[in-house]
Amino acid sequence: xxxxxxxxxxxxxxxxxxxxxxxxxxxxxxxxxxxxxxxxxxxxxxxxxxxxxxxxxxxxxxxxxxxxxxxxxxxxxxxxxxxxxxxxxxxxxxxxxxxxxxxxxxxxx
Amino acid sequence: xxxxxxxxxxxxxxxxxxxxxxxxxxxxxxxxxxxxxxxxxxxxxxxxxxxxxxxxxxxxxxxxxxxxxxxxxxxxxxxxxxxxxxxxxxxxxxxxxxxxxxxxxxxxxxxxxxxxxx
Numbered sequence: 096x097x098x099x100x101x102x103x104x105x106x107x108x109x110x111x112x113x114x115x116x117x118x119x120x121x122x123x124x125x126x127x128x129x130x131x132x133x134x135x136x137x138x139x140x141x142x143x144x145x146x147x148x149x150x151x152x153x154x155x156x157x158x159x160x161x162x163x164x165x166x167x168x169x170x171x172x173x174x175x176x177x178x179x180x181x182x183x184x185x186x187x188x189x190x191x192x193x194x195x196x197x198x199x200x201x202x203x204x
Numbered sequence: 205x206x207x208x209x210x211x212x213x214x215x216x217x218x219x220x221x222x223x224x225x226x227x228x229x230x231x232x233x234x235x236x237x238x239x240x241x242x243x244x245x246x247x248x249x250x251x252x253x254x255x256x257x258x259x260x261x262x263x264x265x266x267x268x269x270x271x272x273x274x275x276x277x278x279x280x281x282x283x284x285x286x287x288x289x290x291x292x293x294x295x296x297x298x299x300x301x302x303x304x305x306x307x308x309x310x311x312x313x314x315x316x317x318x319x320x321x322x
Contacts, residue, residue, distance in 0.1 A: 137315075140313065141312075181259070190253070191238050194240075
């Protein structure tokens with residue numbers, strides 16, 4: 096079975112502070128990992144995925160297979176980063192996503 | 205590109221009635237769509253995978269006779285909640301994968317439909 100764990104329901108930081116949203120997964124094969132973001136009153140949208148190894152809006156995430164983690168990081172948080180962040184996993188041959196419980200990021204001025 | 209719409213955005217119905225929710229891919233063809241359910245302050249839970257031209261694949265614990273899924277075209281999937289009861293009240297979200305995009309398994313999400321059963 097595949098599982099995604101986001102241990103923090105809420106993460107509150109001040110503007111300019113570093114941010115790390117934790118995500119751990121459980122999957123026996125080679126997963127595909129994603130971070131989705133949901134801004135207030137907007138639909139869920141893709142932030143980044145591990146296969147692209149890209150930085151979006153200053154966020155990065157590295158897949159650590161040894162620790163089965165895919166933590167989302169940003170060196171300097173901005174107020175507009177305040178949103179709900181979901182880590183998600185897609186297993187080989189299974190296109191549906193398994194979501195973590197989500198972490199609400201609050202960036203205070 | 206890759207926009208997914210849902211209709212209606214919200215619906216209120218009486219207990220025992222059926223409600224149909226539509227999910228459309230507006231600018232791409234989606235052979236596969238997914239239906240999720242989200243309870244307040246909880247995460248998205250996959251209900252079923254909708255396959256164009258064939259039967260949907262339901263997740264364990266999801267009643268296929270209660271949540272009827274039809275994917276009759278490459279741009280439309282419908283979810284019908286039959287004989288709805290208050291416990292079916294939830295936020296229903298669909299997503300679709302654009303097979304023309306070769307990069308991984310990115311899914312595009314609809315805005316969701318809030319169902320309230322009185």
